[in-house]
Amino acid sequence: MQDQGETFLGKKLHVLDHGFVRLVDYMGxxxxxxxxxxxxRAHTTTLSEEExxxxxxxxxxxxxxxxxxxVFQIRLPIYVMGQLVRHRTAKLNSFSARYAKVEDYxxxxxxxxxxxxxxxxxxxxxxxxxxxxxxxxxxxxHKLSRWGYQEYLSLLDRGVCREQARTILPQNMYTTIFWKxxxxxxxxxxxxxxxxxxxxxxxxxxxxxxxxxxxLFPLCWKxxxxxxxxxxxxxxxxxxxxxxxxxxx
Amino acid sequence: MQDQGETFLGKKLHVLDHGFVRLVDYMGxxxxxxxxxxxxRAHTTTLSEEExxxxxxxxxxxxxxxxxxxVFQIRLPIYVMGQLVRHRTAKLNSFSARYAKVEDYxxxxxxxxxxxxxxxxxxxxxxxxxxxxxxxxxxxxHKLSRWGYQEYLSLLDRGVCREQARTILPQNMYTTIFWKxxxxxxxxxxxxxxxxxxxxxxxxxxxxxxxxxxxLFPLCWKxxxxxxxxxxxxxxxxxxxxxxxxxxx
Amino acid sequence: MQDQGETFLGKKLHVLDHGFVRLVDYMGxxxxxxxxxxxxRAHTTTLSEEExxxxxxxxxxxxxxxxxxxVFQIRLPIYVMGQLVRHRTAKLNSFSARYAKVEDYxxxxxxxxxxxxxxxxxxxxxxxxxxxxxxxxxxxxHKLSRWGYQEYLSLLDRGVCREQARTILPQNMYTTIFWKxxxxxxxxxxxxxxxxxxxxxxxxxxxxxxxxxxxLFPLCWKxxxxxxxxxxxxxxxxxxxxxxxxxxx
Amino acid sequence: MQDQGETFLGKKLHVLDHGFVRLVDYMGxxxxxxxxxxxxRAHTTTLSEEExxxxxxxxxxxxxxxxxxxVFQIRLPIYVMGQLVRHRTAKLNSFSARYAKVEDYxxxxxxxxxxxxxxxxxxxxxxxxxxxxxxxxxxxxHKLSRWGYQEYLSLLDRGVCREQARTILPQNMYTTIFWKxxxxxxxxxxxxxxxxxxxxxxxxxxxxxxxxxxxLFPLCWKxxxxxxxxxxxxxxxxxxxxxxxxxxx
Numbered sequence: 001m002q003d004q005g006e007t008f009l010g011k012k013l014h015v016l017d018h019g020f021v022r023l024v025d026y027m028g029x030x031x032x033x034x035x036x037x038x039x040x041r042a043h044t045t046t047l048s049e050e051e052x053x054x055x056x057x058x059x060x061x062x063x064x065x066x067x068x069x070x071v072f073q074i075r076l077p078i079y080v081m082g083q084l085v086r087h088r089t090a091k092l093n094s095f096s097a098r099y100a101k102v103e104d105y106x107x108x109x110x111x112x113x114x115x116x117x118x119x120x121x122x123x124x125x126x127x128x129x130x131x132x133x134x135x136x137x138x139x140x141x142h143k144l145s146r147w148g149y150q151e152y153l154s155l156l157d158r159g160v161c162r163e164q165a166r167t168i169l170p171q172n173m174y175t176t177i178f179w180k181x182x183x184x185x186x187x188x189x190x191x192x193x194x195x196x197x198x199x200x201x202x203x204x205x206x207x208x209x210x211x212x213x214x215x216l217f218p219l220c221w222k223x224x225x226x227x228x229x230x231x232x233x234x235x236x237x238x239x240x241x242x243x244x245x246x247x248x249x
Numbered sequence: 250m251q252d253q254g255e256t257f258l259g260k261k262l263h264v265l266d267h268g269f270v271r272l273v274d275y276m277g278x279x280x281x282x283x284x285x286x287x288x289x290r291a292h293t294t295t296l297s298e299e300e301x302x303x304x305x306x307x308x309x310x311x312x313x314x315x316x317x318x319x320v321f322q323i324r325l326p327i328y329v330m331g332q333l334v335r336h337r338t339a340k341l342n343s344f345s346a347r348y349a350k351v352e353d354y355x356x357x358x359x360x361x362x363x364x365x366x367x368x369x370x371x372x373x374x375x376x377x378x379x380x381x382x383x384x385x386x387x388x389x390x391h392k393l394s395r396w397g398y399q400e401y402l403s404l405l406d407r408g409v410c411r412e413q414a415r416t417i418l419p420q421n422m423y424t425t426i427f428w429k430x431x432x433x434x435x436x437x438x439x440x441x442x443x444x445x446x447x448x449x450x451x452x453x454x455x456x457x458x459x460x461x462x463x464x465l466f467p468l469c470w471k472x473x474x475x476x477x478x479x480x481x482x483x484x485x486x487x488x489x490x491x492x493x494x495x496x497x498x
Numbered sequence: 499m500q501d502q503g504e505t506f507l508g509k510k511l512h513v514l515d516h517g518f519v520r521l522v523d524y525m526g527x528x529x530x531x532x533x534x535x536x537x538x539r540a541h542t543t544t545l546s547e548e549e550x551x552x553x554x555x556x557x558x559x560x561x562x563x564x565x566x567x568x569v570f571q572i573r574l575p576i577y578v579m580g581q582l583v584r585h586r587t588a589k590l591n592s593f594s595a596r597y598a599k600v601e602d603y604x605x606x607x608x609x610x611x612x613x614x615x616x617x618x619x620x621x622x623x624x625x626x627x628x629x630x631x632x633x634x635x636x637x638x639x640h641k642l643s644r645w646g647y648q649e650y651l652s653l654l655d656r657g658v659c660r661e662q663a664r665t666i667l668p669q670n671m672y673t674t675i676f677w678k679x680x681x682x683x684x685x686x687x688x689x690x691x692x693x694x695x696x697x698x699x700x701x702x703x704x705x706x707x708x709x710x711x712x713x714l715f716p717l718c719w720k721x722x723x724x725x726x727x728x729x730x731x732x733x734x735x736x737x738x739x740x741x742x743x744x745x746x747x
Numbered sequence: 748m749q750d751q752g753e754t755f756l757g758k759k760l761h762v763l764d765h766g767f768v769r770l771v772d773y774m775g776x777x778x779x780x781x782x783x784x785x786x787x788r789a790h791t792t793t794l795s796e797e798e799x800x801x802x803x804x805x806x807x808x809x810x811x812x813x814x815x816x817x818v819f820q821i822r823l824p825i826y827v828m829g830q831l832v833r834h835r836t837a838k839l840n841s842f843s844a845r846y847a848k849v850e851d852y853x854x855x856x857x858x859x860x861x862x863x864x865x866x867x868x869x870x871x872x873x874x875x876x877x878x879x880x881x882x883x884x885x886x887x888x889h890k891l892s893r894w895g896y897q898e899y900l901s902l903l904d905r906g907v908c909r910e911q912a913r914t915i916l917p918q919n920m921y922t923t924i925f926w927k928x929x930x931x932x933x934x935x936x937x938x939x940x941x942x943x944x945x946x947x948x949x950x951x952x953x954x955x956x957x958x959x960x961x962x963l964f965p966l967c968w969k970x971x972x973x974x975x976x977x978x979x980x981x982x983x984x985x986x987x988x989x990x991x992x993x994x995x996x
Contacts, residue, residue, distance in 0.1 A: 027774040027816070036840050036925065066838040067818060067927050069774070078331075079416050088337040091813040091929070093783050098448065109413065117410040125410020133407050140400050144417050147396070151389050158382050161366040161374020163448050164358065167328050168393050172416040178783065180814050182838070199347065199412050226735070237724070276525040276567070285591050285676065315589040316678050318525070320565060340564040340680070342534050427534065429565050431589070475984070486973070577914050580825075586835040596946065607911065615908040623908020631905050638898050642915050645894070649887050656880050659864040659872020661946050662856065665826050665919040666891050697845065697910050 008215060013208045016201065018105040018174050019075045021208040023216075028068025028183065030219040036064035053219050057227035065184035065220070072179045072209065077107040079171040080202050087189050090181040097166040097175070101156065105174035106145040107201070111138040115200070125200075145170055183217065187224055194229065257464060262457045265450065267354040267423050268324045270457040272465075277317025277432065279468040285313035302468050306476035314433035314469070321428045321458065326356040328420040329451050336438050339430040346415040346424070350405065354423035355394040356450070360387040364449070374449075394419060432466065436473055443478065506713060511706045514699065516603040516672050517573045519706040521714075526566025526681065528717040534562035551717050555725035563682035563718070570677045570707065575605040577669040578700050585687050588679040595664040595673070599654065603672035604643040605699070609636040613698070623698075643668055684711065685722055692727065755962060760955045763948065765852040765921050766822045768955040770963075775815025775930065777966040783811035800966050804974035812931035812967070819926045819956065824854040826918040827949050834936050837928040844913040844922070848903065852921035853892040854948070858885040862947070872947075892917060930964065934971055941976065 012020040034049035037056050040063070041047075047055065056064055076084070085092055111134035115125030129137070148170050155165040181189065186209070192198065193206035214221040261269040283298035286305050289312070290296075296304065305313055325333070334341055360383035364374030378386070397419050404414040430438065435458070441447065442455035463470040510518040532547035535554050538561070539545075545553065554562055574582070583590055609632035613623030627635065646668050653663040679687065684707070690696065691704035712719040759767040781796035784803050787810070788794075794802065803811055823831070832839055858881035862872030876884070895917050902912040928936065933956070939945065940953035961968040 025774055025779075025814075027772055027818075032772075039840050039925070040843055041846060063838070063840060067772075067840065067925060069816065071774075071814060077416065078420070082327075082331075082334075085331075085334050086341075091810070092335075093786050093810060093814065096787055099788060107416065115410045115413060116408045117405075125412055129408055137404055137407055137409050140404065141417055144397060144400050148393060148419065151393050155386055155389065156366075158386055159365045159378055160386050161364045163374055164364060167326065167356065167421040168390055168419045170397065170417045170419050171327070171422075173420075178786070178814065274525055274530075274565075276523055276569075281523075288591050288676070289594055290597060312589070312591060316523075316569060316591065316676065318567065320525075340561070342537050342561060342565065345538055348539060427537070427565065575914065576829075576918070580829075580832075583829075583832050584839075590833075605914065613908045613911060614906045615903075623910055627906055635902055635905055635907050638902065639915055642895060642898050646891060646917065649891050653884055653887065654864075656884055657863045657876055658884050659862045661872055662862060665824065665854065666888055666917045668895065668915045668917050669825070669920075670914040671918075 008212055013211070015204050015208055016077070016107055018107065019077070019205070020073075021205060021212070022073040023070065023212050024073050024178065025071040026069065026216060028217075030217050032068055033064050033183070033217070033220055036067050037061070040064075050219050050223075054223045054227065057223045062184045062187070065187060066182050068183040068217070069180060070183070070186065070212070070216070072212075073176065074179055074205065075105070075174050075176045076205060077172050077201065078175050080199075080205065081175060081177060082171075083193075083199070083202050084177075084179065084205075087181070087185065089185040090179055090189075092177055092179050094177040095175055098163040101162065102152065102166055102169060102173060102175075104149055106149070106170065107172040107174065108142045108145055109138060111135045114138060141172070145172060183220065186213065187220075187228065190224070191229055257461055262460070264453050264457055265326070265356055267356065268326070268454070269322075270454060270461070271322040272319065272461050273322050273427065274320040275318065275465060277466075279466050281317055282313050282432070282466070282469055285316050286310070289313075299468050299472075303472045303476065306472045311433045311436070314436060315431050317432040317466070318429060319432070319435065319461070319465070321461075322425065323428055323454065324354070324423050324425045325454060326421050326450065327424050329448075329454065330424060330426060331420075332442075332448070332451050333426075333428065333454075336430070336434065338434040339428055339438075341426055341428050343426040344424055346418075347412040350411065351401065351415055351418060351422060351424075353398055355398070355419065356421040356423065357391045357394055358387060360384045363387060390421070394421060432469065435462065436469075436477065439473070440478055506710055511709070513574070513702050513706055514605055516605065517575070517703070518571075519703060519710070520571040521568065521710050522571050522676065523569040524567065524714060526715075528715050530566055531562050531681070531715070531718055534565050535559070538562075548717050548721075552721045552725065555721045560682045560685070563685060564680050566681040566715070567678060568681070568684065568710070568714070570710075571674065572677055572703065573603070573672050573674045574703060575670050575699065576673050578697075578703065579673060579675060580669075581691075581697070581700050582675075582677065582703075585679070585683065587683040588677055588687075590675055590677050592675040593673055596661040599660065600650065600664055600667060600671060600673075602647055604647070604668065605670040605672065606640045606643055607636060609633045612636060639670070643670060681715065681718065685718075685726065688722070689727055755959055760958070762951050762955055763824070763854055765854065766824070766952070767820075768952060768959070769820040770817065770959050771820050771925065772818040773816065773963060775964075777964050779815055780811050780930070780964070780967055783814050784808070787811075797966050797970075801970045801974065804970045809931045809934070812934060813929050815930040815964070816927060817930070817933065817959070817963070819959075820923065821926055821952065822852070822921050822923045823952060824919050824948065825922050827946075827952065828922060828924060829918075830940075830946070830949050831924075831926065831952075834928070834932065836932040837926055837936075839924055839926050841924040842922055844916075845910040848909065849899065849913055849916060849920060849922075851896055853896070853917065854919040854921065855889045855892055856885060858882045861885060888919070892919060930967065933960065934967075934975065937971070938976055 008023045009025075010022065012022050014020050030049055030053065033056070034052040037052045038047070040061065056062060081094070084090075111131065112128065114129050114134045114137055116127045116129050118126045128134070148168060152165055152169055155168070156162065190206055190210055190213075193202050194210065198206070210221070257272045258274075259271065261271050263269050279298055279302065282305070283301040286301045287296075289310065305311060330343070333339075360380065361377065363378050363383045363386055365376045365378050367375045377383070397417060401414055401418055404417070405411065439455055439459055439462075442451050443459065447455070459470070506521045507523075508520065510520050512518050528547055528551065531554070532550040535550045536545070538559065554560065579592070582588075609629065610626065612627050612632045612635055614625045614627050616624045626632070646666060650663050650667055653666070654660065688704055688708055688711075691700050692708065696704070708719070755770045756772075757769065759769050761767050777796055777800065780803070781799040784799045785794075787808065803809060828841070831837075858878065859875065861876050861881045861884055863874045863876050865873045875881070895915060899912050899916055902915070903909065937953055937957055937960075940949050941957065945953070957968070
């Protein structure tokens with residue numbers, strides 16, 4: 001393993017009020033990726049590692065990234081986990097609230113973190129709320145989280161089984177998972193979750209994961225950013241238009 | 250498609266207080282399975298459809314089940330969905346609480362549905378609670394669900410975006426999904442989720458799904474039950490013991 | 499199922515000298531895709547089925563295609579199957595040469611079908627060969643296929659087991675498979691295999707599969723062609739260049 | 748990484764006449780597996796690493812094995828690769844015969860390695876052939892491999908493109924792949940491919956892979972053997988029979 005990786009292994013990178021991302025294990029490097037990329041190319045071609053990685057993104061040939069992988073330990077609100085778990089190619093092991101008592105961690109956004117419903121984009125919240133209203137809302141969320149946890153403890157005290165008692169806990173409750181994903185699918189994940197359409201809370205997690213990646217696979221990260229993350233796709237008719245304008249690629 | 254299937258398509262099979270399972274589409278039949286099973290066998294062997302299906306389960310050769318699949322629409326509490334979504338080979342499309350207001354459906358167990366924590370099995374709740382205590386607990390869950398939903402509406406009214414407001418809703422909230430799974434993975438799912446170690450609420454869903462299956466693929470269902478569902482596996486040393494007892498298979 | 503589908507079920511579409519593609523079963527339609535697409539959108543938006551499908555391709559939101567699938571029976575040279583089998587999300591059941599004698603079908607290209615090695619593109623063969631040379635080469639391939647099959651039969655006659663005897667058969671030998679794939683992964687497959695960089699023989703299979711698709715899912719096919727198949731992706735720096743030219747999207 | 752692993756990294760373990768298995772990279776250990784297993788259990792239970800791993804196999808809870816993985820470089824006849832590639836959860840990168848000339852390596856079994864077709868088991872070859880006949884057959888395979896390769900070179904010399912010329916090479920031709928698989932799927936692979944019903948040639952590869960595994964994950968390997976590999980499953984009626992014999996588990 002490389003030095004860059006070693007300095008990250010085990011370190012908590014904090015996210016939100018009680019969350020974190022921690023690199024637990026990994027396999028592969030920029031050189032590994034370049035090596036696998038070369039297997040699918042003519043032997044006469046001699047590309048540097050960097051050129052080789054760049055070509056992968058440019059030609060959308062992503063299989064060389066599949067031979068590298070990373071394992072993270074992540075503490076996150078369960079509604080954020082609900083988005084993470086949809087990336088089916090990752091392996092996710094989670095703490096089970098059926099086996100043990102849930103700990104008292106809830107994501108309670110501060111007044112200045114609450115966002116208004118955007119009227120143009122149905123999906124995301126963007127602008128900030130009026131300060132006074134935001135303060136009231138933040139208090140509501142805090143109170144409900146407190147009451148939810150108290151009732152949970154009280155149900156357990158009265159003998160209700162954990163698997164039923166947990167169902168009244170709100171979805172801003174934190175949980176801890178181990179998450180293993182190969183580099184190809186991680187780039188796909190980051191492309192979706194670093195996007196401005198993604199919910200801000202998951203974007204904050206994606207940014208920390210991206211930071212770890214930029215240290216372990218600097219060349220892959222560089223060209224992911226340059227070629228893959230921000231690319232725009234043109235349809236037939238848009239291309240035809242460009243040709244009339246004498247722009248060629 | 251067969252007649253049995255047609256009579257199910259579109260019918261809601263009710264589960265819990267507000268949930269349901271509804272067959273939306275399917276592909277394949279007992280004959281399809283028997284056909285694919287025959288591809289991997291010597292042509293000289295002539296087995297009936299039923300024998301052919303039985304052999305698949307007995308020899309653990311499950312690929313012929315992969316060519317059939319089913320699509321269900323399911324309304325279920327999100328903590329039950331959290332278990333369903335772990336079956337990564339299924340395709341799951343869900344209603345998004347970021348796009349539209351969550352409806353007012355929560356799973357609120359009645360007093361007689363609340364279970365005590367089992368002391369021997371750490372995972373499940375088994376015995377029933379004292380009636381009076383159970384009544385109090387059931388009321389708590391009801392009140393918290395009501396309050397949670399009121400606060401959710403109130404956050405929306407004050408302008409908080411849907412994607413943040415939803416995070417205070419408790420995990421007994423219902424959601425609706427479309428779930429597509431091939432027959433091989435469905436048998437694997439049922440084996441885990443019909444087990445007594447599975448949480449009772451997901452078992453109730455598994456039973457309805459199993460019922461649909463028993464109507465569409467009666468021979469597969471029969472031998473799944475006989476050979477696959479209830480089988481016990483013996484280790485080397487257990488086998489050695491049996492041999493000393495003169496029991497052979 | 500739709501009428502268009504029924505007229506295809508069971509019909510052989512011929513490919514190469516002895517190959518074919520045959521639709522065996524399918525599930526879903528343009529309407530199904532549009533329905534699943536609407537689940538992930540704001541309810542206030544009202545898009546026609548066609549607009550809804552177009553948006554999926556434009557925004558690269560491909561999950562609504564996962565709920566539809568197709569099953570094909572395909573006879574193809576095993577070196578073509580070697581490329582097909584790499585699409586790991588498809589379910590492939592094949593005839594086994596360990597269980598039964600291989601039939602006498604080999605892909606023997608005619609003189610005019612033999613291609614020269616391209617010097618610019620290391621991967622593909624493009625231009626045609628000199629007629630006389632091509633005739634000699636075509637004869638060689640024919641003779642070697644004949645001799646290979648004769649020796650195979652002769653090994654079997656002498657008692658050699660099928661699983662060893664088959665290993666001397668050349669890779670232009672035909673085999674028959676059943677191939678089930680969901681619509682999302684089929685579009686991914688077609689995008690790669692309809693490309694000019696794909697080997698011509700697999701492209702011919704992809705074209706027949708695409709033809710079936712165009713009949714069963716006409717709107718999906720139309721926008722796959724317009725938006726997805728031929729699109730070009732621009733990197734950051736190419737976009738910056740365009741902006742300097744005052745072209746905007 | 749552990750010491751045991753380091754001593755294997757990069758070493759060729761020879762298989763058949765020209766094949767090999769070489770460990771290229773890996774992630775995880777017995778401790779890793781035991782750690783993930785503990786996440787899904789009650790915290791009050793205290794099991795040793797070995798007990799924890801044994802429980803995984805006994806209860807068929809295989810997800811803790813998914814967080815470990817191994818990468819092998821393997822040179823093998825393409826008909827053996829045809830079986831390997833069916834394990835779809837593995838990532839396989841192979842040398843492409845479209846980009847570069849195939850090397851002159853073919854699996855040519857010696858007379859004493861040729862097996863007769865079994866009459867009872869349709870699938871496998873078991874007993875040995877008469878020595879004289881075997882010698883003739885071995886010579887045939889050798890001659891055909893030689894002639895195939897000569898014709899391949901001759902087609903290339905005459906200008907035929909690589910992607911067409913390669914199609915006449917027999918299926919005992921060697922190729923080299925990189926193969927990454929997680930521990931859970933590797934155990935599934937080994938269970939199928941170490942079985943007496945598997946073709947002997949792939950079994951020889953499975954044995955070398957198993958040997959590497961036994962050095963890197965000794966406790967997992969031990970209980971895979973004891974509990975998982977050789978287990979027998981009993982159906983309902985077989986269990987009922989045992990109960991009448993007063994045997995209990």
